[in-house]
Amino acid sequence: MFASVIVSVSSNSVDRLFTYKIPDSLVDTIRVGHRVFIPFGNRDIQGFVIDITETTEFDISKVKEINRIMDGTPVLTKELIQLSKKIATYYIDRQISVIEAILPVALKAKTKTILKLSETAGSNATELFDELQKNNEIVVSNLDKNHLKSIIPFMKSGEFVEETIVAQHTKKKTNRAVRSLNTNRMPSERAVKQRELLEWIESEAEPVTLLSIKDAGYSVQVIDALEKRGLVERVDIVVDRDPYESRVFFEAERHTLNKEQQVAFNKIEYSMKQYKHETFLLHGVTGSGKTEVYLEAIESALEAGKDAIMLVPEIALTPQMVNRFKARFGDYVAVLHSALSHGEKYDEWRKIKEGRARISIGARSSIFAPFKNVGVIIIDEEHESTYKQGERPLYDARQVAKWRAEYFNCPLILGSATPSLESYARSEKGVFTRLELKHRAKAQPLPETTIVDMALSRQEGNISIVSDILREKIIDRIQKEEQIILLLNRRGYAHFLLCQDCGHVPMCPNCDISLTYHKSNGTLMCHYCAYETSVPNKCPECQSSSITFRGSGTEKVEEILRDMFNTEVVRMDIDTTRNKGKHETLLMHFEDENIPILLGTQMIAKGLDFPNVTLVGVLNADTTLNIPDFRANERTFQLLTQVAGRAGRGDKTGEVIFQTYNPDHYSILDAQMNRYKEFYMKEMEYRRIARYSPYFFHVLFIITSENLEHCVKASHDISKILLENISNQSIVIGPSPSPIERINNRFRFQILLKYRHEPTLKDILEQLDQRYYVAYKKSGVSLRIDVDPQFIM
Numbered sequence: 001m002f003a004s005v006i007v008s009v010s011s012n013s014v015d016r017l018f019t020y021k022i023p024d025s026l027v028d029t030i031r032v033g034h035r036v037f038i039p040f041g042n043r044d045i046q047g048f049v050i051d052i053t054e055t056t057e058f059d060i061s062k063v064k065e066i067n068r069i070m071d072g073t074p075v076l077t078k079e080l081i082q083l084s085k086k087i088a089t090y091y092i093d094r095q096i097s098v099i100e101a102i103l104p105v106a107l108k109a110k111t112k113t114i115l116k117l118s119e120t121a122g123s124n125a126t127e128l129f130d131e132l133q134k135n136n137e138i139v140v141s142n143l144d145k146n147h148l149k150s151i152i153p154f155m156k157s158g159e160f161v162e163e164t165i166v167a168q169h170t171k172k173k174t175n176r177a178v179r180s181l182n183t184n185r186m187p188s189e190r191a192v193k194q195r196e197l198l199e200w201i202e203s204e205a206e207p208v209t210l211l212s213i214k215d216a217g218y219s220v221q222v223i224d225a226l227e228k229r230g231l232v233e234r235v236d237i238v239v240d241r242d243p244y245e246s247r248v249f250f251e252a253e254r255h256t257l258n259k260e261q262q263v264a265f266n267k268i269e270y271s272m273k274q275y276k277h278e279t280f281l282l283h284g285v286t287g288s289g290k291t292e293v294y295l296e297a298i299e300s301a302l303e304a305g306k307d308a309i310m311l312v313p314e315i316a317l318t319p320q321m322v323n324r325f326k327a328r329f330g331d332y333v334a335v336l337h338s339a340l341s342h343g344e345k346y347d348e349w350r351k352i353k354e355g356r357a358r359i360s361i362g363a364r365s366s367i368f369a370p371f372k373n374v375g376v377i378i379i380d381e382e383h384e385s386t387y388k389q390g391e392r393p394l395y396d397a398r399q400v401a402k403w404r405a406e407y408f409n410c411p412l413i414l415g416s417a418t419p420s421l422e423s424y425a426r427s428e429k430g431v432f433t434r435l436e437l438k439h440r441a442k443a444q445p446l447p448e449t450t451i452v453d454m455a456l457s458r459q460e461g462n463i464s465i466v467s468d469i470l471r472e473k474i475i476d477r478i479q480k481e482e483q484i485i486l487l488l489n490r491r492g493y494a495h496f497l498l499c500q501d502c503g504h505v506p507m508c509p510n511c512d513i514s515l516t517y518h519k520s521n522g523t524l525m526c527h528y529c530a531y532e533t534s535v536p537n538k539c540p541e542c543q544s545s546s547i548t549f550r551g552s553g554t555e556k557v558e559e560i561l562r563d564m565f566n567t568e569v570v571r572m573d574i575d576t577t578r579n580k581g582k583h584e585t586l587l588m589h590f591e592d593e594n595i596p597i598l599l600g601t602q603m604i605a606k607g608l609d610f611p612n613v614t615l616v617g618v619l620n621a622d623t624t625l626n627i628p629d630f631r632a633n634e635r636t637f638q639l640l641t642q643v644a645g646r647a648g649r650g651d652k653t654g655e656v657i658f659q660t661y662n663p664d665h666y667s668i669l670d671a672q673m674n675r676y677k678e679f680y681m682k683e684m685e686y687r688r689i690a691r692y693s694p695y696f697f698h699v700l701f702i703i704t705s706e707n708l709e710h711c712v713k714a715s716h717d718i719s720k721i722l723l724e725n726i727s728n729q730s731i732v733i734g735p736s737p738s739p740i741e742r743i744n745n746r747f748r749f750q751i752l753l754k755y756r757h758e759p760t761l762k763d764i765l766e767q768l769d770q771r772y773y774v775a776y777k778k779s780g781v782s783l784r785i786d787v788d789p790q791f792i793m
């Protein structure tokens, strides 16, 4: 028997399958999807079995044998192998890279090369070996230069031999425990404690952990004594690292679905029973109770003996959602949280793999949850750009979800209050089935929104970032002990520093972007690379000391709010939520202590459900509007609608203020009036005229290099190849410098391809990829091909 094995060798842009012989001892064991360890060149490396055949076209005497398998059961299902191929083809990547993205990091084997003494080793070699070794081995990567030099002669003479061994990132977590050896013997009458303990241990089906023995008041000496007598033994038992272990989940109240929810659910359930794939777009206004529909759909899937996958944009931001799922489905839920350690993630993955979990909740990558019988896939806030991965493989979880749902013949539910234009357009065409929830769950009104023209506010003499109207409303809510959410989509203290005499703005030396001032650590920081520097007290250009801070970020506004209202403020942005679990603690603090104000960047805009929030203020509604991207209007509309939707979700009516310098812009006006459909129509018209998605498909080419000349040359080359190979219906824009021309000392150029129908496109893209995979190493140019990009920069 022979196995086709795909291996992790990064020196090529294409995957290669290699044929290996399955050793007789493993013929009954090895299956498609197994991780194996194979000889490759002069090393031993990890691979995945993609196919098993009886015969091979290769010369059998030259086919090497698989060394061993790395897991008892295959880590990949056939479905996931097929899926990885599909993703690799569609997004122009290598299948092995996709497979590595599908599996938990913990399964990525690290290999290390060690040296051993051979039988022929003389005394000099032995002496050196003894000097360098630790635990009877020498790890080559741990040796310094001098030592490396000293071992070379012995390697040449064959006295030292090399061996590659695999080191797993993660071991299963184990607990020490004690188990009875069932000898039927008992300690003497006088050893009361020992007798008690032994009886207890013998009464348990499983080994008893040391921890619980100690908790029960027995000392280690008692265990030792039993062990010495040969009555018990210490063992390791494998345990799951459950990150939610110590948490108590309250049984969530189960709502009876309202009419709209029921209608939506019935359609989904009907489709499930037909055992056919159908994509639903659940368009429900903010607070309409989409989650309740998801919960019912999942329950139906479970009842049918199937599993469910639920995606959220960012799991850390949705503690309330996780709690509702855990409360309803308990241990059946695996949470694939980005803040988990590799080991914890691996445990959750194993729970799914072994069928102990039936539902997975997680961000983008949890679309790869290794279920074997998926009954429904749900994508909440489907419009979010985080579903597209920003690094290779550049897959979009929405597309992957569609493929998996097709494979399993099950429904895919895309939910949002502000669907992406692409999805809504598909629902208009009837490709997706649209389900609508037009009212809030308990028929509460949507909040009223007032637009404040900040230019006018300035003219009237208020130069503060808080307008008069907003200030009055905040004071009013504080008096009523109601809560306020304020959005400011800019972190840091000051957006940039400005010399008032010469106009100099300190820039990042590695990127073409101004530095942001962070007061908490007194530094100027680049938000693109890790560059940090101290704040100058004189202008580095003209030596003037009139340096001012411009553009307030969350850090500064937090100060302003505390001073202005003399009240506590919870601030949520990347800087305050770096530590694990911080999102949740801050949100709990806000709710439980009834803190008047929650101030944050867009991470507070979606999903939150706090009944006591009756006022939402957007301090600068324009930040997303000015981004050089054709989706800027759409993103602005979505962000404003979402954050406005946090107000008035309980019994009290909500109110919203948008502060803006563009009070007449339709993105802002339609968000104010809750006019999704009107916004959609206007934006579609713009996209049609400007020939953008969803009328055209896009591929974005980003070319980067430290050398400007190489970068320009490669860019022109690529655009030339494109123009020669595509039809005249398609459009090539660029090459042009990217909006941020340099990041991390690399120049950036981009080319945007817009097309409707381009049958040979995949071939062209593959050729380009191949070409630059090689050229990259030679001239330091890198090419990134982004199929269906989310950001055009």
Ligand SMILES: Nc1ncnc2c1ncn2[C@@H]1O[C@H](COP(=O)(O)OP(=O)(O)OP(=O)(O)O)[C@@H](O)[C@H]1O
Residues within 6 Å of the ligand: 255, 256, 257, 258, 261, 284, 285, 286, 287, 288, 289, 290, 291, 292, 416, 417, 441, 442, 606, 607, 608, 609, 645, 649
């Ligand atoms: N049928 C129902 N009866 C009573 N309350 C309900 C019902 N359905 C949902 N709710 C409640 O309504 C509130 C809003 O529901 P949910 O958070 O699911 O809305 P959503 O559609 O996800 O909103 P958003 O898109 O704004 O996050 C929740 O507090 C939920 O418990």
Ligand SMILES: [Zn+2]
Residues within 6 Å of the ligand: 499, 500, 501, 502, 503, 504, 539, 540, 541, 542, 543, 544
């Ligand atoms: Zn100056």
Ligand SMILES: [Zn+2]
Residues within 6 Å of the ligand: 508, 509, 510, 511, 526, 527, 528, 529, 530, 531, 743, 744
């Ligand atoms: Zn930088």
